[in-house]
Amino acid sequence: MENLRFMLNPHDSLTPIYFGSKQQYLNVTFMANDPGYVLSKEAIQRFYELLSSISPPENCNLDGYGNEDIELGKCLQTIGVLPDNRVLYSQRLFISLIIGFIAGLSIGYFLVITSDPNYQYYLYHKSMQIEDYIEVSSNNIIEHVHESENTTIAETLYDRVKILCWVITEPQNHATRAKYVKQTWGKRCNKLIFISTEDDEELGAIGVTPKIPQYWGITISTLQYIYENHLNEYDWFLKADEATYVIVENLRYMLNSHNSDVPIWFGSKHQSPEADYNSRGAGYVLSREAVRQFIENVLPSPKPGCNIEGYGYDDFELGLCFKTINVINGDSRDSEGRTRFFPLALADHLLSQRDGPKDWFYDRIYYKTGFMFTIEFVIYHLRPYGIWSMPFDIPTEKYTLEDELRLVKEAEKDRIIV
Structure with missing residues (x-):
């Protein structure tokens, strides 16, 4: 209006x-x-x-x-x-x-x-079309500046909370789906890499050859690559798919209070009889210490219940392995208990187009609860005239390991009993 x-x-x-x-x-x-x-x-x-x-x-x-x-x-x-x-x-x-x-x-x-x-x-x-209102530079990165906006806090967090984003893709999608990630939210990561079966210098894709070419096998190979090449350069490591859209500034704001030297990961928390895990559809983010412990403590000698053969889905298998080494599955919700990671299509969450308790999402969700260019435009460029949002203050203190465990325990009151 x-x-x-x-x-x-x-x-x-x-x-x-x-x-x-x-x-x-x-x-x-x-x-x-x-x-x-x-x-x-x-x-x-x-x-x-x-x-x-x-x-x-x-x-x-x-x-x-x-x-x-x-x-x-x-x-x-x-x-x-x-x-x-x-x-x-x-x-x-x-x-x-x-x-x-x-x-x-x-x-x-x-x-x-x-x-x-x-x-x-x-x-x-x-x-x-949406693309007509968003300028794309010669290197295929969207560059559109709102002169009246103050981005001081976002820039401060960019330097304070360093995130490496890795996106799983395939060679046939390099010039389409993967490119759209690079043009939109991916450019806001401190570093963006694409994991594929073929190298692509223009896109920034790294070809990996996992022993088992399934989601879990690819994830194991990716974590090994990150450990060997980038572990000490970044604080947090975000895994996403081609269809995932991430508001990176909000992710940094959430992670700013957490210590990357604590073994913890965040996402859309789901549960199963075997282990709690974070749904791959929403993406999940691992602390530096969680990556280190997986490579140093899991791969050399996996404990019973942890499969490192490469078969299966990465979110569930990673949850099983993290359980064996006590990596915390953190509460990613905000202070009001509102969800931050969404594994389904936008319309499913906004319009509740699910089947209720019989649906897999409701069966496994832990707590009560595209269009790349369209989302990019609505979040970063659409503004009601005359209304400006005031940014939150940046917390200066980080949670300790004891704090993280306390927060997870407190969140148990909202857990859905299955």
């Missing part, structure tokens, strides 16, 4: 005009129903007078039949109500307005509508 008010501010409500996503059909100009449209006071007054007229114009159907947006456009044309004029405001503002509407309902709905060939056919102005 803030952006809508800002857009309407220079316009006079006594002018017969209306705004929206401008479409055309034959000789009719109208505003599409799905994104919504807004009419001036004078436009409403004229339409009301039209309804009261004895003989409405021939092209205006007042019987109630037909498509609302098209029929309204026909009638408004006959009484001199103007469709919006983009010269009076910027396209960037209007796309922010439209996406603001949609974010309130469903982030993905706009993409569904605009992918409809009929929508594109009727569209009045050039169809704009």
Whole structure:
């Protein structure tokens, strides 16, 4: 609404005009129903007078039949109500307005509508995509600066909490899915590497050849690579997939209070009779000490219950192995008990499109509870006009090992008993 008010501010409500996503059909100009449209006071007054007229114009159907947006456009044309004029405001503002509407309902709905060939056919102005509002530099990294923003705290945390991000990919996805990670959230990591079966210098992919080419085997090989090449350069090591989106600034803020010299890992905490683990779909982050202990204490002589052959899923197997060496599965929720790691699609979490207790997610979740460019735009570039968020203070003290154990114990009150 803030952006809508800002857009309407220079316009006079006594002018017969209306705004929206401008479409055309034959000789009719109208505003599409799905994104919504807004009419001036004078436009409403004229339409009301039209309804009261004895003989409405021939092209205006007042019987109630037909498509609302098209029929309204026909009638408004006959009484001199103007469709919006983009010269009076910027396209960037209007796309922010439209996406603001949609974010309130469903982030993905706009993409569904605009992918409809009929929508594109009727569209009045050039169809704009999310990428048109985010600049991509020559090295394929998104670089778009909001001059009025203060990033001091984010920059401070960038230097204070050093994160290496590793993303699992495949050669056929280097130029597509993996590239989108690099262009969006991946650039905010202190270091970003892609783990694949082939080297790719342009992408930053490292080819690994695990004994068993399954998720767990690849993860073991990756942890060995990190231990040998980067262990002392970074504090935390984030594992993600091509479909994962991470707000790295928020991750740093969460990790700032934790000590990377404590053997601990965080993620979307799930449970099984064998061990608690962090779901791979949401990504998980390991402390430097957790990586060190896995390489030095697990691989040379694994204890019963820990499989290092490489078969299986990395999240569950890592949970089993960490259990044998007492690596803490930390509570990643915020101070209000709200979840920070989400393993499912955005719509599943926002719109609760799951089957309830019979669903695997609810069966294994520990606590009660894309579109890369779209998420990038909504999080980092869409702003309600006139509203600015104040950053939180950065905590200066870090949790000790005893603190971590206490926090995990306190979180047990929210555990779902299965």
